[in-house]
Amino acid sequence: MTNDLNLPSGMIEKAPENRKDKRKRTDQPEKPTSGEQEEMDTSAPGILTQLEDNLTQTPSPPSLSPAPKNNQSLPTVSSRLTQNVSITIPRPADQPKLTSPQTKTTEAATSTPNASPWQKSQLSITAQVEAYRKRSALEKYTDAEMPLVQFASPSEPLSNIDIDLVVGWEGLPGGKLLALPFGAYATDLSNHNTLNRLIFGAVIDITKSHSVSVCPPRQCHTSKRAPICFLIYNLAEEHKQALLERCVWSSTNITFQAMSFGLRRPDYLFTIKDLTTMATDDVSAAVHKVWHDEASKAFIDTICNQATEANRSNTRKILEKFVNSMWTTRLDTKKKGNIIAPGYRVYASGEIINDDDTWYRLRDYFASREYKPWLQSPGTNFIPTRACSLCHGIDHPRGLCPFPSVAGWNGPTRREDPPLTDPMGRGSNIVPQGGRNRAKIARFF
Numbered sequence: 001m002t003n004d005l006n007l008p009s010g011m012i013e014k015a016p017e018n019r020k021d022k023r024k025r026t027d028q029p030e031k032p033t034s035g036e037q038e039e040m041d042t043s044a045p046g047i048l049t050q051l052e053d054n055l056t057q058t059p060s061p062p063s064l065s066p067a068p069k070n071n072q073s074l075p076t077v078s079s080r081l082t083q084n085v086s087i088t089i090p091r092p093a094d095q096p097k098l099t100s101p102q103t104k105t106t107e108a109a110t111s112t113p114n115a116s117p118w119q120k121s122q123l124s125i126t127a128q129v130e131a132y133r134k135r136s137a138l139e140k141y142t143d144a145e146m147p148l149v150q151f152a153s154p155s156e157p158l159s160n161i162d163i164d165l166v167v168g169w170e171g172l173p174g175g176k177l178l179a180l181p182f183g184a185y186a187t188d189l190s191n192h193n194t195l196n197r198l199i200f201g202a203v204i205d206i207t208k209s210h211s212v213s214v215c216p217p218r219q220c221h222t223s224k225r226a227p228i229c230f231l232i233y234n235l236a237e238e239h240k241q242a243l244l245e246r247c248v249w250s251s252t253n254i255t256f257q258a259m260s261f262g263l264r265r266p267d268y269l270f271t272i273k274d275l276t277t278m279a280t281d282d283v284s285a286a287v288h289k290v291w292h293d294e295a296s297k298a299f300i301d302t303i304c305n306q307a308t309e310a311n312r313s314n315t316r317k318i319l320e321k322f323v324n325s326m327w328t329t330r331l332d333t334k335k336k337g338n339i340i341a342p343g344y345r346v347y348a349s350g351e352i353i354n355d356d357d358t359w360y361r362l363r364d365y366f367a368s369r370e371y372k373p374w375l376q377s378p379g380t381n382f383i384p385t386r387a388c389s390l391c392h393g394i395d396h397p398r399g400l401c402p403f404p405s406v407a408g409w410n411g412p413t414r415r416e417d418p419p420l421t422d423p424m425g426r427g428s429n430i431v432p433q434g435g436r437n438r439a440k441i442a443r444f445f
């Protein structure tokens with residue numbers, strides 16, 4: 001696939017590392033360092049509600065003493081927010097007891113900048129309200145650890161796309177990400193304008209960017225299938241990282257995966273079927289034994305010997321690291337008659353490998369080997385050719401897609417779920433024209 005596309009090397013970027021750790025930082029971006037600030041942060045939602053009530057229900061706000069110098073530059077609305085918010089913010093334990101809201105307001109407005117930690121907390125309230133609003137905008141998106149979508153090959157996300165368009169994308173300004181909408185709906189070109197608007201709306205929701213743009217793919221003239229990869233560009237670095245942190249953004253309007261513009265080698269390699277055991281450890285041991293036998297070592301030696309003298313040592317370290325990263329998981333598929341027929345998926349960390357050719361060689365070699373768990377006949381290895389129609393991953397059929405099981409999932413679901421729980425369903429401001437698209441939705445989901 002990569003060879004067909006002949007992607008320019010300049011488009012390769014390093015995939016984000018350790019997404020889980022980054023997510024933790026993003027989930028708590030405003031986490032303060034002092035106990036005083038923690039109390040204020042958790043009270044933010046109540047603050048805003050009370051602010052709105054006060055502003056609408058009280059025609060004459062209480063008279064105030066002049067604001068301190070460091071509040072003078074704030075907008076009038078922000079000053080009003082500050083004075084009202086002070087009513088509900090938990091008071092630090094070392095501060096004198098306040099007897100009434102009016103007293104609190106007066107003290108807050110008249111104290112000097114160096115007066116106390118209480119006064120310092122007042123100065124950051126605008127930022128805290130803004131942070132609350134940002135969090136509210138993200139609440140529509142599922143906030144959970146998302147599985148990694150495993151594509152069939154490194155360049156699979158760009159399949160069926162006009163390569164000239166990709167070259168043009170490289171020259172676009174700012175940070176760039178690929179966006180792959182979930183669902184079979186994305187495989188119909190007539191839906192791309194709608195999806196483009198939905199992705200754009202979501203990106204604005206998430207980043208609040210004033211410069212970002214989104215554009216749809218263009219189908220390769222030799223391809224009979226539609227590409228599903230949209231481009232987000234002119235992104236500030238912080239917005240790019242924000243989109244990559246959660247990776248899969250799922251709302252009732254749109255669900256899509258944000259990917260680095262540089263393509264990452266998949267972890268998934270192949271599946272072993274026709275085994276009559278549920279013991280994943282036995283299968284994993286069998287795979288480990290083969291990957292470390294003399295034949296596999298000879299194969300690794302062959303790749304190393306083809307590297308330049310200067311790179312040979314480093315190449316061997318990379319390949320050994322890849323081999324040692326192997327893991328297997330069981331997929332409880334069934335055959336006709338509802339007979340259990342587990343498949344064992346074999347993975348190794350694709351991001352370790354630096355080039356596509358080496359990744360293909362490794363996958364093809366290990367998929368060609370025979371794996372025989374203890375007391376079992378050898379299994380049959382295969383590489384699926386049909387991707388999941390929900391997430392476009394290759395390591396599972398749609399019926400076993402892991403995403404609908406994610407807590408709080410808003411995106412496309414399994415066949416038995418109501419048809420309109422899809423990207424074009426509830427809450428969308430963009431309604432599909434006529435009943436044709438709705439019929440398609442019912443069929444897809």
Ligand SMILES: [Zn+2]
Pocket residue numbers: 388389390391392393396397398400401402403
């Ligand atoms: Zn899936």
